[in-house]
Amino acid sequence: MLGRGWVDPQARCRRRRIGWIVTAIVLVILLAVPGGYVWWALTAPLSAPVVETQAPPVTVPAAAAVSLPSTGSAAIAVAGGDEYLGEGASGIWAASGSAEPQSIASITKLITALVILERHPLADASDPGPTITFSKADHDLYDQYYVRGATIAAMPTGSSMSLHDALATMLIPSASNYAEAVSTWAFGSQWAFRGAAQQWLAANGLTGTTIVEPTGLDARNTSTPADLITLGKLAAANPTIASIAKTPSLGLPGPGAMQNTNDLLGSNGITGLKTGNLGEGTYNLLFTASIPVGTPEPLSVTGVVLGGMTRANVNRDVMALIDSIRSGFHEVPVAKRDQPVGTITTPWGSSAQVVVSDYVTIFTWSDTPISVEMTTTTPKTYTDGEVVGSITWTAGPNTVTVPIEIDGAIEPPTDTWRLMNPGELGK
Template identity: 65%
Template sequence: MARPDQPTDELSEFAELLTHEQEFTRARDRIDPEVRSARRRRGLIIAAICVVLLLAAVGGYIGWALTAPVDQPEVTARAPQVPTVEAAAIAAPLSGASAISVAGADAYLGEGASGIWSSSGTGDPLPIASITKLVTALVILDKAPLTSADDPGPTITFTKADHDLYDRYYVQGATIAPMPTGTSMSLHDALAAMLIPSASNYAEALSSRIFGSQNAFLGATRDWLAAHGLTGTTITEPTGISPRNTSTPADLLTIGKLAAAHPAIAQIVATPSISLPGAGQLYNTNGLLGTAGITGLKTGTLGEGTSSLLYTATLDVGAAEPLTVTGVVLGGVSRESVNATVIDTLHSIRSGFHQVAVATADQEVGTISTPWGSSARLVVGQTASIFTWSDTPIVATMDIATPPTYTDGTVVGSITWTAGPNTVTAPVKIEGSIDQPSEWWRLTHPSELGSLLDAAG
């Protein structure tokens, strides 16, 4: 009887399981809306947090990008090229010998310019002709000084023996000046008659009168030469008519400076002409006086091929002070050629000093550029030139500083040029302006901005 009941038990178990499943489904249906609602709220909260974090990040980036420091503009500067100047060529005689000394120009011409600055030909002794009379005058004034240029000194009265010198030198072809017996004149005027027309009869008469004899004069002359270190000079008589009166260019420069430093001699040799009682109107043999700045000193001629000139000149070349030139030419072929050489020499010295243009206003000397594309030029603020001699090297140096702003016209430094003793400076300024980077450039170029730490200061 039991077996027929078995299917009924299985159906009961199935019905019971079905009942439990239905109850679970009804319970689940009651719980799921709450779970879903909680999940939605949690998702919204997470989304909101993400949005806030994103907005904070974006806002922080924008704030940093708009305030972060940028690199200073790149400045490229270069000094303008210094112009090339040709060296001055100093004119020299084609024959004979010459030497030049220039005082007041050592800073331009180099140390030693006041000694022998330039020379040509031999340095050996050559005949000096009437340049001898400068030595005669210096030796006489060493024995009988004149205290000033206007001091007349003692009175000289010429005798018949003095007058006879006129005829003796006349037949020798020497330059002479009248000297009537009994004529009286001051030592100053007698020296003028000796030096201005180069009167040989006055040279012997004065030297004999002051020293008592020619032997005494020649002895005093040797002592005077030795005292001044003029070992290259030989004087055998007071006029220069003898070719045995010789000197070197170096010694003659010293003699010229001694003569130019003596007030009375300097005044006399700078006088173009003079009228003296008994002697009449006398004219200076130095036809270059007043030409090319020449102020003295003495000519000398013994004949063809023996023309000489010991000269002084004052040259205003544009320097702080005029230059004092002492020069000599010995053994020129003629008076005309010697004079032409001296004028050419002085002209070549004068023209060797010049203003050299080193920059013009608004000349570009550099650029300013930025990563964001803004640029400007660096230009010289004014035209500049420098005074110098010949091809003296000109050195340019630049000093550029970082300006507070990069605006048009801002002076950012200077250029200084140096040549010899002179310097000149010109400002360097900005032409154009450097604009600040745009906000868009800042936002789109983060790698070219400073760090957050930099922005924070």
């Protein structure tokens, strides 16, 4: 029989083994947990850097001031610029002063020429047309218009001239005796010419225009600025008239050397058409111009100024008007190279900027609104120069796009930061 303090040796061995196992497990846990944390902290994924962007603001220039005359009346139409100036630009785009009929003086001769050419059309600008032989009655017109102070050109009795050259003599120096002689030749009498002129005006919708004789010396020859814009387009579309109107000087047997009364020809793109005046306060110019402004094709301008005090005043007004149109077209800066448009930030303190990759301008007219749109993509490498999107500006018919890129680089966090910031890991 065993005593009370006796312990089974086998049980004692089992308890020791269990103790050793527990101790080993505890030691393994105590040693493994720190090592496992370190491994996890150093390899856990990081939350993506925060990318914030904002499109750059755009400053739209002030509205262009179209320089219209402050006295008299004016109107202007512009073809080829509808995308910039609006769909109505080819009609009356801008106007000033009275829209009522006014004396047009020698602008009348454009109507006279077009009415004659409707009766006796020429094939093209080089077609001389029929020959006109001048009678003594035609020659006598020289003295009749001379005493009236009108512009005249020699027309010897029995001399002859092609219709083309006769029209040129009527339009370039504005010879009034030629206007009456050629219109009488074309229609047989001045009464018949007036009837033909009225029919031509009605057929072309020039209801605000009145013609009582072919030269413009009669102040009752009147028209509105709107009608004269239409007249200018009709004249410019006629090859013969357009060719004659842009000729600065001409020499012909009989009339001799002649200078165009439109001394703005060739200045500021002016290509025609006709001057007219009845003295101080009645200086007029119906003009066409081709104006390069940076668009694919030059603008085609038709304009009229009526009631100028002097020819110099009218010329100055027309030049200022064309200059103001040209200067209204411009390249508007919208962004600078390396201009910041965003930031990239990280919890561990590394950061970089998002910048515009190049200097950017957009071509537009006046104060046309400029819209801006930015698109971005998720960076892949977060390295300097990586393209992360683009910005597009739109103004009227034009758009321009430039990439945006990272300026700087995102550096990875240090091991110490990873170990000390477990809450920022694994997200």
